Amino acid sequence: MDQPPNGFAAGGFFTHIDGQNRSPPSVIVIGGGISGIAAARALSNASFKVTLLESRDRLGGRVHTDYSFGCPIDMGASWLHGVCNENSLAPLIRMLGLRLYRTSGDNSVLYDHDLESYALFDKHGQQVPQEIVSKVGETFEKILKETVKVRDEHANDMPLIQAMAIVLDRNPHMKLEGLDDQVLQWCVCRLEAWFAADADEISLKNWDQERVLTGGHGLMVNGYYPVIEALAQGLDIRLNQRVTEITRQYNGVKVTTEDGTSYFADACIISVPLGVLKANIIKFEPELPSWKSSAIANLGVGVENKIAMHFDRVFWPNVEVLGMVGPTPKACGYFLNLHKATGNPVLVYMAAGRFAQEVEKLSDKEAVSLVVSHLKKMLPDATEPTQYLVSRWGSDPNSLGSYSCDLVGKPADVCARFSAPVENLYFAGEAASAEHSGSVHGAYSSGIAAAEECRKRLLTLKGIPDLVQVAAWEEMAGAVAPLQICRT
Secondary structure (H helix, E strand, O other), rough: OOOOOOOOOOOOOEEEOOOOOOOOOOEEOOOOOHHHHHHHHHHOOOOOOOEEOOOOOOOOOOOOOEEEOOEEEEOOEEEEEEEOOOOOOOOHHHHHOOEEEEEOOOOOOOOEEEEEOOEEOOOOOOOOOOOHHHHHHHHHHHHHHEEEEEEEOOOOEEEEHHHHHHHHHHOOOHHHOOOHHHHHHHHHHHHHHHHOOOOOOOOOOOOOOOOOOOOOOOOOOOOHHHHHHHHHOOOOOEOOEEEEEEEEEEOOOEEEOOOOOEEEEEEEEEEOHHHHHHHHOOOOEEEEEEHEEEEEEHHHHHHHOEEEEEEEOOOOOOOOEEEEEEHHHHOEEEEEEEEHHHHEEEEEEEEEEEEEHOOOOHHHHHHHHHHHHHHHHHHHOOOOOOEEEEEOOOOOOOOOEEEEEEEOOOOOHHHHHHHHEEEEEEEHHHHHHHOOOHHHHHHHHHHHHHHHHHHHHHHHHHHOOOOOEEEOHHHHHHHOOOOOOOOO
């Protein structure tokens, strides 16, 4: 792949370090996910000396495109949330010519899919009539809107599911029975998948506070890896370097890895997953201040896993989502139909919250057998998959979770404290994005922001003029074709 234009991936800036005898500022970036790569790309484009340390044997972190099926399968992040030019990743996606398959409009009740894209079944294989799906979806939306009143009446936070119960007690006409209630439970199951947490852990005060960009949601048809590959071009990247200690010194930062190697730099950008920070795998010397450590503790980490299955033929209906309804959210199921979006005979089962954690206790074969049994209840003619993949983001020591979530009682300033620097340590990642946590573009933007804050501070400390020149990528991005979006 050709290297992106200088300054493009950095968000439109690069700085030249003037003076022939000055050594450029140096920065160590820890974590090779999209936030870390974005930060390293930005600082490298600004003529800084950058070393990126990644604990895995690959780049991307929780962005992971697998090609073992003979086609790209994203086992981590797979959507662009907000298919619009306002999305910080849009220029790069346009420049690379990557295709998007739009799965929802702006007003999707269930976030990343529109209601008409579902085919829901009961445990006897009977398809739920579409009019019931639409009717229950409207009721679900009304229930969620009523929870705002409950929030306004209570000073203290509570779980979203508790607020929904209060709404139903106040509005008996909204209570559903039989098949209608099973569809409602499936709606709750999908809501939980958005947050990667069970509804009894989701904060009433914060669940709807995320700023969702316009344009709906688009699946990355070619997978996310081409974005990672483009950003990583030409960077000094060291794989299999698990950081165990970060020491702040009077003249910089010392970073020590598991194999005993030490790296030194003027500053450090820490973009490891929140779950890794919460597990105290990395020792900080001196210890992080209490305002920072408490922010790490007060942020929640959700788990969502995927079981991707490749079949020798398509036996399912031509819809985007296949779902099984049930008496509780945990009894429900959700399959993403990649054949609809990409033409490949692949179904991806999505498991979230405690159920996702339980799946990780099973072997790959056992996990696949479990979800295939669900599939055969829905579609009796279902066949066995020819290949399969199972993610384990919760137990993976390099992630220890999928993405951050708002726990009940989360302090209002927790994200600001989490993203704030500690002297010459800077923090980036999806959890550091107040408005777009849990998203790829949120992680990307936080990496750019941390790099810019680090860049300005180091230039000031070293007495180097901040000569910012706007790169020409904006004109180039405007000259290429618009975002390639399809919906069939």
